[in-house]
Amino acid sequence: MPQLLGDRRLSDLQWHRRMDGAAAGNHRSRTNGKTLTDKYFMKHMTRKATRHISQNEGLIFEKSSPGKAAWKLPPLDVPEVDTSKLLGKQERKDLGTMPEVSEIEIIRHFTRLSTWNYAIDLGMFPLGSCTMKYNPRVNEFVSRVEGLANGHPYQPEKISQGALHILKTLSDCLIEITGMDAITLQPAAGAHGELTGLLMVRAYHHSKGHPRKKILIPDSAHGTNPATAAMVGYAVENLKSNESGMVDVAALAAQMNEDVAALMVTNPNTLGVFEHDIHEIAEIMHAKGGLLYMDGANMNALVGKARPGDFGVDVMHLNLHKTFSTPHGGGGPGSGPVAVKRILEPFLPKPVVVSKADGTLGFDYNRPQSVGRVRAFYGNFGMFVRALAYIFANGPDGLRQTTEDAVLNANYIRKGLEGTYDLPYSTRSMHEVVFSDKVQAKKGVRTMDIAKRLIDYGFHPYTTAFPLIVSGAMMIEPTESEPKEELDLFIEAMKSIAAEVEEDPQFVLDSPHNTRISRLDEVAAARKPVLRWKPEA
Numbered sequence: 001m002p003q004l005l006g007d008r009r010l011s012d013l014q015w016h017r018r019m020d021g022a023a024a025g026n027h028r029s030r031t032n033g034k035t036l037t038d039k040y041f042m043k044h045m046t047r048k049a050t051r052h053i054s055q056n057e058g059l060i061f062e063k064s065s066p067g068k069a070a071w072k073l074p075p076l077d078v079p080e081v082d083t084s085k086l087l088g089k090q091e092r093k094d095l096g097t098m099p100e101v102s103e104i105e106i107i108r109h110f111t112r113l114s115t116w117n118y119a120i121d122l123g124m125f126p127l128g129s130c131t132m133k134y135n136p137r138v139n140e141f142v143s144r145v146e147g148l149a150n151g152h153p154y155q156p157e158k159i160s161q162g163a164l165h166i167l168k169t170l171s172d173c174l175i176e177i178t179g180m181d182a183i184t185l186q187p188a189a190g191a192h193g194e195l196t197g198l199l200m201v202r203a204y205h206h207s208k209g210h211p212r213k214k215i216l217i218p219d220s221a222h223g224t225n226p227a228t229a230a231m232v233g234y235a236v237e238n239l240k241s242n243e244s245g246m247v248d249v250a251a252l253a254a255q256m257n258e259d260v261a262a263l264m265v266t267n268p269n270t271l272g273v274f275e276h277d278i279h280e281i282a283e284i285m286h287a288k289g290g291l292l293y294m295d296g297a298n299m300n301a302l303v304g305k306a307r308p309g310d311f312g313v314d315v316m317h318l319n320l321h322k323t324f325s326t327p328h329g330g331g332g333p334g335s336g337p338v339a340v341k342r343i344l345e346p347f348l349p350k351p352v353v354v355s356k357a358d359g360t361l362g363f364d365y366n367r368p369q370s371v372g373r374v375r376a377f378y379g380n381f382g383m384f385v386r387a388l389a390y391i392f393a394n395g396p397d398g399l400r401q402t403t404e405d406a407v408l409n410a411n412y413i414r415k416g417l418e419g420t421y422d423l424p425y426s427t428r429s430m431h432e433v434v435f436s437d438k439v440q441a442k443k444g445v446r447t448m449d450i451a452k453r454l455i456d457y458g459f460h461p462y463t464t465a466f467p468l469i470v471s472g473a474m475m476i477e478p479t480e481s482e483p484k485e486e487l488d489l490f491i492e493a494m495k496s497i498a499a500e501v502e503e504d505p506q507f508v509l510d511s512p513h514n515t516r517i518s519r520l521d522e523v524a525a526a527r528k529p530v531l532r533w534k535p536e537a
């Protein structure tokens, strides 16, 4: 293995230990694997530029040599202090083993590492359900405006009117977009929004004197839905989908009773299918006093076209980090506002923004039925600025067009890959499309193998093995960000992989071939992560 990493002494890198035996095998084949790789690239890949193979990089500790520093302090020009007297036991004579490196070594180390990441700024990120869309630069520009970037949550209301105005305007926009009556911006993620929403559902039923015990959840739901319901203390009852991949209305009617607090439905659901019977679903819930919770993480398929508040939803969350283009995952804190109908307004987390008699804005903390605070201060304010910038930059027509383009792009991919990959549900697709590996599985190649091979073609993998109701799921969400040219390249890559599976399945099973390291033991990496460097004994 060391020879693959150049002549640097990297054999002791901790991440190597995470590679399993199969990965080591792949590495061996890659020392002479270029011919193999080229064979396929020449044959099937004509246009896609693969990712630049950037330099390998050791750990910063391995670059260290004693006495090197990236700083030089001027001579002390104040009286020297006896630190041991000042700090007593807290004084440290040295910092232990810290890397001793020069400034350029630090810069190069982290710059090189940064080139190892895949990013939306490098290419398409077709992770279904995650909506990895482009975060327009205007969002960043606005969020860096000094007064906004440096605002402090402890500033008095009097000098926070601008920030309060942003909270109020964003709230108004989201209420308008969703067709709901009120909103909280506090939750810090989609799942946190679910938790907040269900806490309100629980408080509502308690206030009616009839706390209920169950939440109904379709089998196509995101895993966070049942987890949230369980955290709030509800029993979860599974609802089977019908052959079109939608809620089975007859099954719902049979399962609904006065023990059910709410149905949690994702719309469009995780198959990328719009729940056509949503009005009827709402009526069934309401007839027995239950509430309709909508997981609105997929609102990017509805914005400007349909409003959950108009089709019977009582409470829903949004993922600003998906639909409204704020950064995602490692790129930034999330935001999961929860919008509600009037009946749930008293239970919103406090404080809420209110217009005062003198025309200024302020926070109202006097909310006796509130579920309380769910987040420090008022939520992830920087994300509100970005989301509002996105909404204003697009305007109503732009947002509608965005939705149409997201749906168009998903359907373009669907059309392009139909016949090559199995489509388990033929119902119309919205913003994402779910194929399965049924055809390729006959050759022993599964969804994960195809996803790994996609990396060689310069794309981030799609979502594998989700939703769970599709065996060998390949869930693809291109988002509206992608131009037709990139979609064509993606379709070409996927077709090329399908051809490879027919000709030489083992080659796909051994992929990726063009990456710095091949397959990792992902389970060991998740269960036993090695995150700390320790000096050799």
Ligand SMILES: Cc1ncc(COP(=O)(O)O)c(C=O)c1O
Binding pocket: 129, 130, 189, 190, 191, 192, 222, 224, 266, 270, 295, 297, 298, 319, 334, 336
């Ligand atoms: C349908 C759905 N619901 C809920 C969530 C959870 O959102 P978060 O990851 O922000 O907690 C996601 C995340 O992508 C999702 O796709």
